[in-house]
Amino acid sequence: MNNTHQWWQAGVVYQIYPRSFQDSDGDGVGDLPGITSRLDYLHWLGVDAIWLSPIYPSPMADFGYDVADYTGVNPLFGRLADFDRLLALAHARGIRVLLDLVPNHSSDEHPWFVDARASRQSAYRDWYIWRDPAPDGGLPNNWLSHFGGPAWSLDAATGQYYLHLFDPKQPDLNWRNPAVRAAIYDAMRFWFRKGVDGFRVDVIWMLIKHPDLLDNPPDPSWTPDQPPQDRLKRVYDQHQPEVHAVIRELRAVADEFEERVLIGEIYLPVEDLVAYYGLQLDEVHLPFNFNLVKLKAWNAQAVRELVERYEAALPAGGWPNWVLGNHDQPRIASRVGQPQATLAQMLLLTLRGTPTLYYGDEIGMEDVPIPPAQVVDPQGLRTPGYGRDPERTPMQWDAAPGAGFTTGTPWLPFAKDYTSRNVTAQRANLRSLLALTRHLLGLRRASQALSLGSYASIETGNRDVFAYLRTYEYERLLVVLNFGAALVRLDLRAVGERGSLAACTLMNQTGPVALAELDLRPYEGLVIVVT
Numbered sequence: 001m002n003n004t005h006q007w008w009q010a011g012v013v014y015q016i017y018p019r020s021f022q023d024s025d026g027d028g029v030g031d032l033p034g035i036t037s038r039l040d041y042l043h044w045l046g047v048d049a050i051w052l053s054p055i056y057p058s059p060m061a062d063f064g065y066d067v068a069d070y071t072g073v074n075p076l077f078g079r080l081a082d083f084d085r086l087l088a089l090a091h092a093r094g095i096r097v098l099l100d101l102v103p104n105h106s107s108d109e110h111p112w113f114v115d116a117r118a119s120r121q122s123a124y125r126d127w128y129i130w131r132d133p134a135p136d137g138g139l140p141n142n143w144l145s146h147f148g149g150p151a152w153s154l155d156a157a158t159g160q161y162y163l164h165l166f167d168p169k170q171p172d173l174n175w176r177n178p179a180v181r182a183a184i185y186d187a188m189r190f191w192f193r194k195g196v197d198g199f200r201v202d203v204i205w206m207l208i209k210h211p212d213l214l215d216n217p218p219d220p221s222w223t224p225d226q227p228p229q230d231r232l233k234r235v236y237d238q239h240q241p242e243v244h245a246v247i248r249e250l251r252a253v254a255d256e257f258e259e260r261v262l263i264g265e266i267y268l269p270v271e272d273l274v275a276y277y278g279l280q281l282d283e284v285h286l287p288f289n290f291n292l293v294k295l296k297a298w299n300a301q302a303v304r305e306l307v308e309r310y311e312a313a314l315p316a317g318g319w320p321n322w323v324l325g326n327h328d329q330p331r332i333a334s335r336v337g338q339p340q341a342t343l344a345q346m347l348l349l350t351l352r353g354t355p356t357l358y359y360g361d362e363i364g365m366e367d368v369p370i371p372p373a374q375v376v377d378p379q380g381l382r383t384p385g386y387g388r389d390p391e392r393t394p395m396q397w398d399a400a401p402g403a404g405f406t407t408g409t410p411w412l413p414f415a416k417d418y419t420s421r422n423v424t425a426q427r428a429n430l431r432s433l434l435a436l437t438r439h440l441l442g443l444r445r446a447s448q449a450l451s452l453g454s455y456a457s458i459e460t461g462n463r464d465v466f467a468y469l470r471t472y473e474y475e476r477l478l479v480v481l482n483f484g485a486a487l488v489r490l491d492l493r494a495v496g497e498r499g500s501l502a503a504c505t506l507m508n509q510t511g512p513v514a515l516a517e518l519d520l521r522p523y524e525g526l527v528i529v530v531t
């Protein structure tokens with residue numbers, strides 16, 4: 001495997017939510033020059049790639065996931081020249097840049113949709129999904145928007161409904177229409193020619209819908225405490241067999257260029273997820289694996305079971321990947337608490353496969369409660385209690401009034417703890433989560449066992465401990481994670497007699513360890529080079 005692996009296999013991806021990373025002009029919204037000014041931080045941290053959530057022109061009904069021009073830059077974020085500069089300076093530091101591609105839907109303000117809704121005869125009409133009202137004048141079928149309410153809105157002027165799996169301002173494009181495909185492929189080429197290293201593809205498993213738009217059946221596992229839009233099983237509006245042919249085309253476009261990567265956003269259990277590698281490994285390079293995010297119980301047994309199921313489900317040659325958080329999910333530190341979040345960071349950065357880090361998780365940023373009157377996320381507005389603003393608050397750089405993020409008023413409030421939980425404070429503290437993250441990223445880069453090696457679970461005899469071995473040729477790294485609140489002593493002589501400590505979540509131990517009597521404190525994780 002030496003030298004034959006792709007950069008994104010050994011690499012680590014860092015997700016930036018552009019509105020919240022760094023503001024450069026005092027308008028309270030992050031922007032491209034802001035990101036550029038933080039490249040040295042990202043380089044210091046040691047990430048290999050950044051993925052930017054959408055930067056395109058957009059009315060911001062879904063904060064950029066409603067694209068009005070696939071080959072432009074939103075003036076809120078800067079100009080195309082600012083992007084070119086960011087790309088060049090990132091590349092100069094060895095950092096690749098991935099953009100977000102949002103092909104499932106455009107903004108209703110995209111010229112395509114403006115034209116499409118102007119008349120039934122529009123050349124763009126069939127670029128979207130239109131249906132006549134039901135005989136009683138009602139909705140064409142029972143599909144529900146992910147944000148809440150029906151997935152159809154009536155266009156009164158032309159008398160038909162259009163489909164939107166998300167906001168009414170995000171009409172779904174008709175991927176059965178070859179013209180739509182060609183237009184999006186050209187947009188991809190535009191960015192690839194500039195040197196963009198790849199795309200994270202938004203809701204890629206939803207691109208094709210059942211041809212007959214059949215009603216979705218009720219989901220028997222739904223309970224009334226869950227969002228009402230989840231009461232139907234999404235059988236016919238996502239994960240259709242024909243989507244794979246489309247994804248193969250997207251991949252072929254990426255393959256026209258060298259060393260580009262496609263990462264697909266797909267929320268599916270591991271057994272279904274792996275289909276998106278493609279039968280010939282000709283679909284996305286990395287179907288995002290969100291199963292750690294969706295895990296119901298956070299404990300050693302549940303995590304181990306998931307890792308083993310995923311490892312077993314992967315197709316030959318399919319490269320794994322892991323995620324703990326993103327802009328749509330409650331933050332890991334809020335889901336599991338700070339001590340467990342530190343352990344989770346060690347897990348993420350030592351499992352086999354490409355990790356994606358969400359901005360701010362390296363300092364343990366938490367969800368910020370947003371008072372109802374300040375909710376801006378369309379999902380939070382339509383389904384109160386399920387808003388995504390809490391995990392999108394500005395990056396906490398320092399203890400100054402604007403948190404080092406802005407000189408103006410931030411578009412979302414800062415966390416209350418930002419004066420203590422920030423990058424500057426944690427850079428000065430060798431036992432911080434930031435220091436651990438940087439240390440683990442450095443270790444990963446230096447160790448082929450960690451970045452490329454094989455994976456094997458280890459029996460520890462303790463149900464609170466999850467341990468595994470990463471091996472590459474003669475290099476063996478043992479990872480031992482104590483998910484429990486009690487001290488544990490393990491006998492791991494089955495792995496080896498002794499080792500030397502390479503990382504510790506509590507960051508206060510180094511040197512040789514005896515595997516016969518290995519002690520772990522509550523929520524402690526260790527990486528041990530087996531000697």
Ligand code: GLC
Pocket residue numbers: 062065066102166202203265327328
């Ligand atoms: C994806 C994005 C999410 C967005 C939705 C619609 O799930 O991650 O933020 O709202 O797609 O584009």
Ligand code: MG
Pocket residue numbers: 023024025026027028029030031076
């Ligand atoms: Mg700004």
